[in-house]
Amino acid sequence: MGFLRKSVVVACWVWGLMAGQIAQAACAGNLLVDDFAHWANNKNSLGGWTNDDGTMTAISAMNNTLTFTPAGASYLYTTFNCISATAEGYTAITFPVKIPPGGTFQVQLQTSADGCAAQGYQSFSVGVSNFSGETQTVTIPLTVFAGANLAAVKAIVWGQFLGGEAGNWELGRIEFVCPDAATLTTATVGPTGTASTTAE
Numbered sequence: 001m002g003f004l005r006k007s008v009v010v011a012c013w014v015w016g017l018m019a020g021q022i023a024q025a026a027c028a029g030n031l032l033v034d035d036f037a038h039w040a041n042n043k044n045s046l047g048g049w050t051n052d053d054g055t056m057t058a059i060s061a062m063n064n065t066l067t068f069t070p071a072g073a074s075y076l077y078t079t080f081n082c083i084s085a086t087a088e089g090y091t092a093i094t095f096p097v098k099i100p101p102g103g104t105f106q107v108q109l110q111t112s113a114d115g116c117a118a119q120g121y122q123s124f125s126v127g128v129s130n131f132s133g134e135t136q137t138v139t140i141p142l143t144v145f146a147g148a149n150l151a152a153v154k155a156i157v158w159g160q161f162l163g164g165e166a167g168n169w170e171l172g173r174i175e176f177v178c179p180d181a182a183t184l185t186t187a188t189v190g191p192t193g194t195a196s197t198t199a200e
Helices: none
Strands: 008-012 031-034 050-052 058-062 065-069 075-083 092-098 104-111 122-128 135-141 153-162 169-171 174-177 193-197
Touching: 031 075, 122 135
Parallel strands: none
Antiparallel strands: 008 193, 031 174, 050 075, 058 065, 065 169, 075 153, 092 135, 092 169, 092 174, 104 122, 104 153, 122 193
């Protein structure tokens, strides 16, 4: 599972886009994808596989936070049984990060154009930047991933870590957002960035 680099870039405000195109449905709260409690066993909170590509200078999990130092083309990924965000009503993914000032990265959503039963996937990416060096919450509406089949979401990848490579990066609990969940009342900081789509 590589982090794809070829992309068509579309400028946007990551956190300001509305997710109204996603059907509202059955979800009653956010869906926890991973809190890194089982990182040592390469399992996420949904029972799927989670890991890095083996190129990190350092990586460890403690207190529901993954701390790592990326090197070169390092990336992280978490996979799960196919999720229909459309049917369940999830409208975004959210996670806290702490990144050295000047650092940027990309988040990739992997979905299947042919539905959950299909073996293949396509990759759609969004770039995130404008970090302060303090812990910030990134909330990315799923509609930013233009062209993605939100009825068949299979994995999330973090990669293309640039700037601040020598420092520690932190990633906290990852969730799909249910718009009616009480957790949405908490304040979030949405860095600006660029959205892009890639296909495999």
